Amino acid sequence: MEPSATLDSLAQELRVFRPLPQLVVEANVNPQELVAFRRQAERDPLGYWEEAADELDWYRKWDRVLDDSDAPFYRWFPGARCNIVYNCLDRHIETANKNKLALIWEGEPGDSRKFTYYELYREVNRFSGALRTLGVKKGDRVAIYMPPLPETVIAMLACARIGAVHALTFAGFSAKALRSRIRDVDAKLVVTADAFYRNGQIIKLKPIVDEALVGGADSVDSVVVVHRATVETDMQEGRDFWYDDVVRRERREAPAEVMDANDPLFLLHTSGAAGAPKIVQHSHGGYMVGVSRTLTHVFDIKPTDIFWCTADLGWITGHSAVVYGPLLAGTTTLIYEGHPNYPQADRMWNIVSKYGVTVFYTASTLIRMLMRFGPQYPRMHDLSSLRLLGTVGEPIGAETWLWFYRHIGRGECPLLDTWWQTETGMFMISPLPISILKPGSVTRALPGVEVDVVDREGASVPPGKGGLLVVTRPWPAMMTGLYGPGGEEQYRAAFARFHGRYLTGDVASRDEDGFLWILGRSDDVLNIAGHRLGAAELENAFRTHPAVAEAAVVGVPDKIRGEAAKAFIVLVEGRKGSTELMVELQNHVRRELGPVVVIKSVEFRESLPKTRSGKILRRVLKCAETGADPGDLSTLDDEDAPE
Numbered sequence: 001m002e003p004s005a006t007l008d009s010l011a012q013e014l015r016v017f018r019p020l021p022q023l024v025v026e027a028n029v030n031p032q033e034l035v036a037f038r039r040q041a042e043r044d045p046l047g048y049w050e051e052a053a054d055e056l057d058w059y060r061k062w063d064r065v066l067d068d069s070d071a072p073f074y075r076w077f078p079g080a081r082c083n084i085v086y087n088c089l090d091r092h093i094e095t096a097n098k099n100k101l102a103l104i105w106e107g108e109p110g111d112s113r114k115f116t117y118y119e120l121y122r123e124v125n126r127f128s129g130a131l132r133t134l135g136v137k138k139g140d141r142v143a144i145y146m147p148p149l150p151e152t153v154i155a156m157l158a159c160a161r162i163g164a165v166h167a168l169t170f171a172g173f174s175a176k177a178l179r180s181r182i183r184d185v186d187a188k189l190v191v192t193a194d195a196f197y198r199n200g201q202i203i204k205l206k207p208i209v210d211e212a213l214v215g216g217a218d219s220v221d222s223v224v225v226v227h228r229a230t231v232e233t234d235m236q237e238g239r240d241f242w243y244d245d246v247v248r249r250e251r252r253e254a255p256a257e258v259m260d261a262n263d264p265l266f267l268l269h270t271s272g273a274a275g276a277p278k279i280v281q282h283s284h285g286g287y288m289v290g291v292s293r294t295l296t297h298v299f300d301i302k303p304t305d306i307f308w309c310t311a312d313l314g315w316i317t318g319h320s321a322v323v324y325g326p327l328l329a330g331t332t333t334l335i336y337e338g339h340p341n342y343p344q345a346d347r348m349w350n351i352v353s354k355y356g357v358t359v360f361y362t363a364s365t366l367i368r369m370l371m372r373f374g375p376q377y378p379r380m381h382d383l384s385s386l387r388l389l390g391t392v393g394e395p396i397g398a399e400t401w402l403w404f405y406r407h408i409g410r411g412e413c414p415l416l417d418t419w420w421q422t423e424t425g426m427f428m429i430s431p432l433p434i435s436i437l438k439p440g441s442v443t444r445a446l447p448g449v450e451v452d453v454v455d456r457e458g459a460s461v462p463p464g465k466g467g468l469l470v471v472t473r474p475w476p477a478m479m480t481g482l483y484g485p486g487g488e489e490q491y492r493a494a495f496a497r498f499h500g501r502y503l504t505g506d507v508a509s510r511d512e513d514g515f516l517w518i519l520g521r522s523d524d525v526l527n528i529a530g531h532r533l534g535a536a537e538l539e540n541a542f543r544t545h546p547a548v549a550e551a552a553v554v555g556v557p558d559k560i561r562g563e564a565a566k567a568f569i570v571l572v573e574g575r576k577g578s579t580e581l582m583v584e585l586q587n588h589v590r591r592e593l594g595p596v597v598v599i600k601s602v603e604f605r606e607s608l609p610k611t612r613s614g615k616i617l618r619r620v621l622k623c624a625e626t627g628a629d630p631g632d633l634s635t636l637d638d639e640d641a642p643e
């Protein structure tokens with residue numbers, strides 16, 4: 001494999017790829033229509049989004065499209081009443097979609113389950129009823145700590161259907177991390193599984209929930225446990241219930257709760273650099289409009305598609321591109337329980353050919369990982385069903401882009417590099433299948449989305465120059481708040497620095513042709529294999545070890561994960577750095593935060609660089625690591641910058 005291209009050579013990447021003529025003819029949005037959409041959205045952005053909203057079903061339409069009287073606390077579609085689940089399920093069972101597959105699930109051992117829209121609708125109703133019977137009401141928070149199972153999707157939809165707010169925690173997180181997430185949202189109920197299959201092993205999950213609930217998650221009244229693998233499971237009388245038992249007597253038909261467009265749909269944690277992770281809130285109305293329009297445009301959804309987004313359901317990609325987006329679009333969504341390399345490095349391609357996947361959307365980190373094993377693995381399978389590829393999560397880089405395009409997409413499938421965030425809810429910058437592509441570029445903002453690349457003063461930077469990526473206009477799927485103490489100020493801060501423009505925290509540049517290139521995060525959020533982790537969260541975990549006095553963690557480039565964590569540690573008096581201690585600290589942090597956290601290396605130091613006010617200057621450490629000039633915008637870390 002060649003070394004990855006540097007950012008400079010990426011920005012000068014001259015190769016362009018055009019879609020095949022047949023694809024342009026068949027696309028839902030052809031080039032003329034795209035131009036028309038862009039023109040309309042520029043002239044009348046609210047009208048553009050209103051048309052998108054008109055494609056969905058509402059119990060009551062909006063009084064106006066956007067209320068910006070309390071900006072940046074925007075309210076999309078105020079006065080409207082809807083339920084996103086009505087649009088994901090009920091709407092389809094009135095049409096030919098009723099008996100179409102909504103969900104295909106494959107377990108790691110190779111078992112499989114399938115649900116039509118009608119079957120999924122009925123299962124969701126039964127679990128909604130069970131939640132109600134267990135005392136969950138509109139507005140209550142439900143924590144979901146689940147592997148990728150059909151019941152995970154059912155639980156999300158069942159919550160939303162009755163107006164409860166789901167909050168997923170990735171099943172790789174530890175009991176401690178789960179406990180703080182449950183507490184953060186005051187969850188009333190937890191949905192989990194007894195165990196699941198991963199890398200040929202059975203991983204127990206329920207004991208982690210038990211541990212999380214010991215000594216302080218008082219808000220939780222009940223735990224519902226989905227049976228997945230045969231393991232011994234302790235059930236606490238009166239608190240714990242088997243999923244099969246609670247749904248048994250519930251009705252299969254029940255109406256969805258009528259929600260205000262701005263009522264919360266879900267909460268999702270993301271990591272903040274300066275302290276606790278942020279808890280992003282999305283709501284029913286604007287989110288469904290934004291996600292539905294952008295997903296159908298970008299992935300050109302056809303009635304015969306099998307749509308596979310490989311993201312875990314615990315991330316925003318899982319919410320928007322595995323559950324809500326595909327179901328809003330009436331397509332068939334696929335989920336896989338296990339490890340991508342189990343039992344060997346062709347598992348993903350085996351699934352593509354087995355089910356005839358047509359759209360394959362994944363994280364660039366996964367492609368980098370699979371690339372290492374060589375093209376002989378995809379070659380073992382017939383991948384001719386694929387017509388579109390997608391990537392997300394971090395800059396993919398030209399080498400990985402080209403490998404994915406050639407070896408998976410046969411050099412024929414457009415590769416759609418979608419830029420977005422937990423906060424944006426929907427795709428923001430992305431090509432469409434008809435677009436001209438440059439490997440490594442996310443191309444342009446979608447119609448109705450307006451972005452800019454600006455310097456520290458907020459002025460647009462010229463082509464080829466790095467700057468801060470900002471979104472200059474509200475968009476319908478934007479977060480509707482940050483939950484918890486201090487959330488309001490955090491939210492306001494994201495819009496404050498550049499007078500109402502949303503600061504994404506990413507550094508980007510635009511080339512002479514107007515193509516956008518994402519260069520990475522400007523703040524102290526690490527993006528390890530597509531998982532965002534706050535430097536502060538990692539440092540706190542180090543500091544719980546008795547040998548550690550001070551800790552600073554920075555992200556350093558990593559071929560496989562995109563970014564990896566490097567720690568700088570000042571030891572307590574009397575302790576000396578050693579290889580043994582380094583390994584001990586690495587394991588300690590994994591125990592604290594869960595196996596998702598990989599610390600690449602640990603360096604012992606006498607002191608750490610700090611600001612006058614005592615804040616650690618991670619930027620200086622990072623620049624020394626990467627050889628970058630500390631004045632470089634790409635590592636900008638102004639004291640006044642919102643995280």
Ligand code: PRX
Binds near residue numbers: 418421504531532
């Ligand atoms: O830095 C950007 C990177 O992922 C961040 C958002 O992370 P999260 O909220 O976890 O959502 C990830 C999936 C939507 C962004 O600020 N990122 C996301 N997509 C891309 C990307 N970086 C480069 N290219 C992308 N396509």
